[in-house]
Amino acid sequence: MSSYQLYAALRLRQEVFAVEQNSIYVDTDGLDLQAIHMLYFENEELLAYQRCLPPGLQEKESTLGRIVVDPRARGRDLGRELVRRGIAHNLQRWQSSDIRIHAQAHLERFYEELGFATEGDVYDLDGIPHLEMVLANPKSAPVNPKVMD
Template sequence: MAWNSYRFDEFTAQELYNILKLRVEVFVVEQNCAYPELDGLDAQSTHIVYQEQGEVLAYARLVPAGEKYELPSIGRVIVRKEARGRGLAKELLERSIRHIHEQWQEPEIQLQGQEYLKGFYASFGFEAISEVYDEDGIPHIDMKRSVKRTADES
């Protein structure tokens, strides 16, 4: 059991294959959504990965500010179907948020989430910044999380 963060160039070919395979299995096949999964943002992103016995069970992609949005973003949030209900999604989001705040020193984060997950993301402090809209046949919403700085931190 291991949580790790990777830059794109740190992946072995097999590790990258396993992650891309999971992303296609969930976002394209399971959700029956034909869209360009390989969008050109992987090389500049940080990848948060949880594996057990060499199998990727949870994954998220952290995109630096200025690459997809003005703010850094969390995307491609996945928990393998067989591993759902174990709290991995919660830990994945906590680790992703912590990485962006601590490693990148960014006080705000944006994400584009499926509408049915709005409450899940809201539980981490994300607030809607758009109306619900259709993205590849699935209702989505844009959300943002801001860290409130105290007078001592300013």
């Protein structure tokens, strides 16, 4: 990532997560250093961002996180397209891993529509209700042996 792209990503994350959602947390958690960053720019303005993390870094599964769309660009399905691309990336790159996300609870239906299933109950993360959700990778599913008569 260029310095400009890095600055744009950190700025958008802070603008939405810290300011708009009034959540005080440490954004620079060290995971960005090993992440694959997906950014969508229009006219040099960052409108959507997410990071993809390998299995074993944050969770045993691969993860998608810091998924954010600029408030001025909402309603254009940029988030949906971004998550679809993140899913495709993680499933292709880490072929034996499911994908786990820490989703804001109010977005549960959005992520369910993209194939994620909720695991567990709502919990507080930095003052915002969250859910753990997992998308099962068809290639990582255990093979059921055929029963022989």
